Amino acid sequence: MTINKHVATDRAKDRTGDRAGVRAWGNKVPEITLYFWVIKILCTTVGETAADLLNTNLGLGLTATSYVMGALLAVALFFQFRARAYRPGVYWLCVVLISVVGTLVSDNLTDNLGVPLTTTTWMFALALALTFAAWYASERTLSVHAIRTRRREAFYWLAILFTFALGTSAGDLTAERLKLGYWVSALLFALLIAAVAVARFTLDLNTVWSFWIAYVLTRPLGASLGDYLSQARADGGLGLGTVVTSGLFLAVILGLVVHLTRTRADVVPSGAGGVILPEDAR
Template sequence: MEKLNSAVAKVPEITLVFWIIKIAATTLGETGGDAASMSLNLGYLVSTIIFAVVFLIAVVAQVKADRFNPVLYWVTIIATTTVGTTLADFADRSLGIGYAGGSLLLIFLLLASLLVWYRTMGSVAVTTVSSAKAEMFYWVTIMFSQTLGTALGDWTADTAGLGYSGAALIFGGLLLALVIAYYATQIPRTLLFWAAFILTRPLGAVVGDFLDKPIANGGLAMSRYGASIALVLFILVCGSIFRQRPAEAAH
């Protein structure tokens, strides 16, 4: 597994298309997770178990693949967003941790994952994700970031009282600030990447809630199934029109 092509990483090149698909995938994770746990009445725990199995299968397939496969990569990303949605909802609502408590716990786990990854591999840059060990750290970190995003998005929209549109503006503004920092400062690109990666998840969470929550609660009351299908089609169109290349691996 460690003898992979050293010229390329097994993750996509970071481009504008990457971020567009990432936001769509995180929004799909919210609508898809809610469709299973609420619309199908499976509950948060059962939905989490189902999506966790899908996530584990996808990660194993991703790690075993000998090169970057965009379909497999985005299926794995979507799996992390759906399990992140139901897991965060289970912790926040069923276990009674609350949005704030869940967010703090997940921030700790995310930072711990990044720290262990850095101390073990010497870098947390996506360009180093070309070995099985680096991939495992990568996907564990993403799992924590996706779950954190759901809790953070719900906390901002509900507990903080900003509503879905207000929370979307907040997270959208923070992402815009990161874009400006990318072009106007010398802040390490790896730090900016992970900050943006984390922030796209709560943005997707509140946008997903805005689409499918009742009008009385500030949403558009769209069908969760319809919204999910539309997002899947959007991702497929983007992936078909814009060819994604693997990131160049660090030497």
């Protein structure tokens, strides 16, 4: 099925949503371009280092940090839901904050409540699967090219939260419990993402699942990179610290978001080329 046919199908479903009393807007999320993946990985790195910065360096502790970041995320999502179309600044602020919150959710379960990483990994995987099942049952699509109603957007952000929490648990399980180390873990997840891309473009792996699998895998990749850059050399890192690492990646994210706001390079007209992993459900 082509992108044009898929978009037409989604628009028809949007009209059905309108008749059900759900107001449809323009697409609320960016197109899946190279910019998307670069900023996503940067956000996942910030999610790991910023959580460590607030929790450990500033001494807020997991509980206080969770309350503060949860409140900030709620405010950011309020403005995201109020927007009538994709706004790079608001959208990527939500992604940065939800990456931190997803990390904190996983850390609270493992550090404060003593839940094993193997348990949290399977728990978040199940929560994500149930979210996808409910989303598909409600909308008959998991496409991110048609997030035009509040209901779809709610499913989208819930899925994003669980991908970050799942990625945090899976990344910690690989790097710490399996004793692979940070850079080996990063290489492992990078190879897995490459395998997904190869399967998508050579074996015709379903594009919807290609996207979501890659999205989950970028979280432990970014977390492993963040830990490798920020942690002390004695612990297997480069010793840059959470302040330097978080500041550097946030600056790059800000620069890219400003660029996208000015150029709209990640807003691709229907049927245009240049989309990586388009979600034309088959």
